[in-house]
Amino acid sequence: MxxxxxxxxxxxxxxxxxxxxxxxxxxxxxxxxxxxxxxxxxxxxxxxxxxxxxxxxxxxxxxxxxxxxxxxxxxxxxxxxxxxxxxxxxxxxxxxxxxxxxxxxxHEHVNVYKREQIAYREYIEAWVHEIKTPLAATRITLQNQGMDAGVFDELDKIEQYIEQVLYFARSSDVSQDYIIRAFPIQEVVNKVAKRNARSFIYQKIRLEMNELHEIVYSDVKWVEFILNQIVGNALKYSKSNQGVIKIYTIKRDNQIQLHIEDNGIGIPEKDLFRVFNKGFTGENGRKYSQSTGMGLYLCNRLAEKLNLGISINSKKNVGTNVQLIFPQSKVLLIES
Structure with a gap:
């Protein structure tokens, strides 16, 4: 005025x-x-x-x-x-x-939606914990009956999808559920490799781990989930009997890059810039009906909450390389 x-x-x-x-x-x-x-x-x-x-x-x-x-x-x-x-x-x-x-x-309307969101999250968490009991019982029953390893591979996928639901429900409020600490990246990679050991064996895919001696700062649990989603995608789109997944680190400037590289079917160039969009499945998703388009979206969302970087390079029929980027300073991980 x-x-x-x-x-x-x-x-x-x-x-x-x-x-x-x-x-x-x-x-x-x-x-x-x-x-x-x-x-x-x-x-x-x-x-x-x-x-x-x-x-x-x-x-x-x-x-x-x-x-x-x-x-x-x-x-x-x-x-x-x-x-x-x-x-x-x-x-x-x-x-x-x-x-x-x-x-x-x-403010009153926002509080109403917040209460509904909290109630939804609590229900999902309770449901996830409840569903684990019959799944565990099913696994034991099938083991006693000597079922084929492929059945257990499918059970592993079910558990991963259930875990995905849990982390999606929690992703809106990551700040209330993480603890930043220093840990060797090898620690998380070993856990993820062990969780997916049956899939590696069943699909006859080779895992190569190199240069994983770096110490990073983040929350172990959330990083393990992100890495497990990426490795799960690599397994899903790798060719059985001839697939190779490589996990290694590269240190650059003030960051440590964790690479998960496969020689699978790759991602078409026209789909590459949209792979982190919610629900996007692309050309590969239409060929492989098990694709939900939620895995990479959730990885990207959680990485942002943790102040980590995530990027992806891929070439069709050659393979895909996903990089999870950790700042070397703990201070850079703390949200302002």
Whole structure:
């Protein structure tokens, strides 16, 4: 708000006063009133009026400029009412009360959805823990009956999908469920290799692990889940009997890159930039019905929450290389 726009809004009232002043000037002239008295009369008339407008302009300009400045500085714009002070002039009070009431209503609605989200997450977590019992019982029964290894491979996939559901439910609030600590990357890779050992054996896919001596900072549990999803994808799209999955690290500048490389079917170039989109399956997903399009989406979402990087390079019929990038400094992992 500038001086011109402020007084333009007052034009009608000022114009009426100027017309009235001219009318009085004509009357004073007809009555031969002394010029000094006329000047004094107009000073008492327009002096307080102009002074009121100037003070009102300064007060309103400062208030509205604060609103604009706060709005520009805030990353979360909806927090604006928290910074505002109720003004002393009527128009500002109306605006403030309206914004404050809107903010209150919005806050109440957000709390409703938060409670629903918490209830949903608690239900999913309870369901996951409950479903593990019959799955474990099924596994034991099948082992006693000497079932084919392929059946157990399918059970492993079911457990991975169940785990995916659990981590998806938790992914909206990762900050409440992670602990940053230093750990050797070999520790997580070994756990993931052990979890998928049956699939490697059943599909006759070779696993090569090299240069895994680096120490990284993150949450072990969440990193293990991300790595397990990536390895699971590599197994899913590798060719049986001739597949090779390589896991190794490369140290560059202030980061450590964990590479998971396979010689599988690869990803078409036209699909590559969309692989992290939720539910995207692409050309490979249409060929392989077991693809859900959620694995890489969830990996990317969790990596962002943990302040890790994730990228993917691939060439059709050649293979895929996924890089999970760890900052070397623990400080870089802490969200601001």
């Amino acid at each position: 500038n001086f011109y726009t402020f007084f333009r809004e007052k034009f009608t009232y000022l114009f009426f006063n100027l017309v009235l002043a001219l009318l009085f000037a004509v009357i004073f002239w007809k009555m031969t009133v002394h010029i000094g008295i006329m000047i004094l009369f107009y000073l008492f008339w327009f002096g307080p009026l102009l002074l009121y407008y100037i003070l009102s302009y300064i007060k309103k300009k400062n208030y509205y400029q604060n609103i604009v400045r706060f709005q520009a500085q805030l990353d979360q714009k909806y927090l604006l009412p928290e910074l505002l002070v109720r003004p002393s002039f009527l128009e500002g009070q109306i605006i403030y009360d309206t914004i404050a009431d809107t903010y209150k209503q919005m």
